[in-house]
Amino acid sequence: MKPLEGIRVLEAAMYGFVPSAGAVLADWGAEVIKVEHAVSGDPQRGLRQTGTFRVExxxxxxxxxxxxxxxxxxxxMATAEGREVLYDLARRSDVFLTSFLPQARAKFGIDVDDIRALNPSIIYARGSALGPRGQEADRGGYDMTAFWARAGIAxxxxxxxxxxxxxPPGPAFGDTISGTNLAGGIAAALLKRERTGESSVVDVSLLGSGLWAMGHTVAxxxxxxxxxxxxxxxAHGSPTNPLSGLYATADGRYLAFVMLQPGKFWADVCQHIDRPELADDPRFVTAEQIATNTDQAVEILKEALAARTLAEWTERFATLAGPWAPVQDSRQVGDDTQIRANEYVxxxxxxxxxxxxxxxxxxAPKLGPAPEFAAQTDEVLLELGLDWTRIIELKTAGVVT
Incomplete structure (x- = not known):
């Protein structure tokens, strides 16, 4: 049994951030009903060009x-009949998840007080660009603006x-990180409700998530x-540690070393690059001397590591004690055996x-495909108890798709 089986999430959200929270909750077993505009659907459906990538x-x-x-x-949701359908779903849900701004929530009658009047025990979760308080709480934004630029990352x-x-390294980078934060907050709120009977309002913003990701740096x-x-x-990387930085291989790839205790790992690295004599070199016998002579050590390592391909070093470094990794692009990660072994893709x-x-x-979670636009409208309405006569009336009026 998945952790959130039996939990129903009603999602009124668009684009990447808040819907990605719904995706995580679905991965964890929740039933997620996505409410989309009756005509245009989630604008994300029209996103075909992303940087140099084009999807047909x-x-x-x-x-x-x-x-x-x-x-x-x-x-x-702009019609009274549409809101009534939404309200009926809210009465039967554990979580209401939205990305709508305060003005839009008031306009459509889906703000906290509106939904809580229907279902006092519901978890009300909202994702925003800049947080729920302050002079700019009403402003929208994307991960490029709030997460990437304003939070100090760029x-x-x-x-x-x-x-x-x-x-940013790719589309929805900050959205996906922030969505996972929001899903975690919702899970905590569900646990609180189970233990105390109290329901919470959960807030996560792109700005707050960006700052959290930068937490060490900001502090x-x-x-x-x-x-x-x-x-x-x-540049190599650390000015005082030759074992923390990047090195090129013979085939134009890179290795990332992050061994924060160079004195501990230096001799082992020397053995693995076939330069055991360097372990006793007076320039590198202590951590202090390694730090002092970092520039010289870097040049030695550059020359040694450039002599073999990444595949050769990967095999050789299987027994290396210190942390290291190949530098991989977004396509190469799909061929990584460790990623596949853990079912991360x-x-x-x-x-x-x-x-x-x-x-x-x-x-790993078992993933179902995303729904086609409005694909389950009839199914959901029948579950609410509407008969076909009423469903056809709502379709004819343009209330539902």
Whole structure:
């Protein structure tokens, strides 16, 4: 049994952030009903161009990632009849999940007080760009603005002298991280309700999630009263540790070493690169001397590591004691045997998707495909007790799809 089996989530949300929270909850076993605009659906369905990637036809990974395992109902919440359908669903749900801004929630009658009047025990969860308080609480935003730019991530990654800022590594980067945070908050609120009978309002913002991801850096910056500055592109890494940084291989790939105790790992690295004599080199016999002579050690390691391919080093470093990793792109991760062994990328219909990161009982979630637009409208309405005559009336009026 999945942890959230028996929990019903009513999702009125668009794009990547809040729907990705619904996807995580679905991965954990919840039944998630996605409410989409009766005509246009979730605008994410129209997102076909992402950077240099162009998706033609269906399935569309931009939709599938944040909507797998849900059911979809097309509904016009601007009409009284549409709201009544939504309210009937809310009465039967454990969680109301929304990305609508305060003005829109008031307009459609789906704010906290509206939903709580129907179902006092419901968990009300909302995702925002900038948080629920302050002068800018009414402002919208995307992960590029609130998570990436405003939370300090872009500036911290952008090296001095580079015009503008480094862009996010891919679409919905901050959305997906923030959505996982929101799903975790909802799970905690469900546990609180079970233990105390009290229901909570759960808030997660893109800005708050970005700051949390930058937590160590922000704390250091505030303590030392200065920003962290990105290293010059192409630089090794740590100025005082040759075993913390990047090294090129013979085939143009890179290895990332992160051995924060160089004195502990230096001799082992020397053995693995066939330079055992370096372990007794006076320049590197203690951590202090390694730090002092980092530049020389880096040059030695660069030359040694450039002599073999990544595949050769991967085999050789299987017994290396210190932490290291190959630098991989978004396609290469799909061929990583460790990723496959842990089922971090798994089938979902005809696609392969990344599984949400929490596993229960050492098993990956079983992913269902994302619903086609409004595909379960009839099914959901019948479950609410509407007969076919009433369903046809609602369709004719444009209330449901």
């Amino acid at each position: 036809g269906d399935p569309n990974p931009n939709v599938e990632h944040a909507n797998r395992g849900k059911r979809s109902i097309g509904l016009d 500036a911290t990654l952008t090296p001095p002298g580079v015009e503008g800022m480094i862009s 250091l910056s505030l303590h030392l009263d200065k920003p962290m500055v990105a290293p010059t592109p192409g 798994i089938p979902a219909g005809t696609l392969e998707l990344v599984a949400s990161p929490v596993q229960f009982d050492v098993a």
